[in-house]
Amino acid sequence: ANVEDETAGVQAVCEIHAVLRYEYHVLYSFSYQIPVLYFRASALDGQPLSLEEVWRNVHLNYRQRLQQGPWDTLTQQEHPLLGQPFFMLHPCRTEEFMKPALDLAQAGNRRVNYIVTWLSVVGPVIRLDVPLSYSTEVSAPD
Numbered sequence: 633a634n635v636e637d638e639t640a641g642v643q644a645v646c647e648i649h650a651v652l653r654y655e656y657h658v659l660y661s662f663s664y665q666i667p668v669l670y671f672r673a674s675a676l677d678g679q680p681l682s683l684e685e686v687w688r689n690v691h692l693n694y695r696q697r698l699q700q701g702p703w704d705t706l707t708q709q710e711h712p713l714l715g716q717p718f719f720m721l722h723p724c725r726t727e728e729f730m731k732p733a734l735d736l737a738q739a740g741n742r743r744v745n746y747i748v749t750w751l752s753v754v755g756p757v758i759r760l761d762v763p764l765s766y767s768t769e770v771s772a773p774d
Contacts, residue, residue: 652673652674654672657669666727667751668723670720680717687706693756706721707720721754
């Protein structure tokens, strides 16, 4: 058998995943009265990612849902304290997605650490995973 005949129509797919560096900052928004996640992302050589590149790196599980309004959800703004360009997850829908988690905790008469719960929800969108130990340590009985 001819090797070329056997591989005809077979296309090799090779994905190269670059190593990226993320820096995360949680700041309080006085306007929205909630925390806001600011971050910047760069290649290891220090080259910052563009908004489009950051958007391509949004976790696949969240990308489709956010594509309804990605430029409203993920924006680039000046960091309020550093005066440098950072990306941010816009806080306008935070109350909407936090309500079910807070209602569930209240119904179960459980304490909830808002920051840890919020970070567990928004962090994975941009590849910030919060260790489970944060939640278990916070909710441990006194």
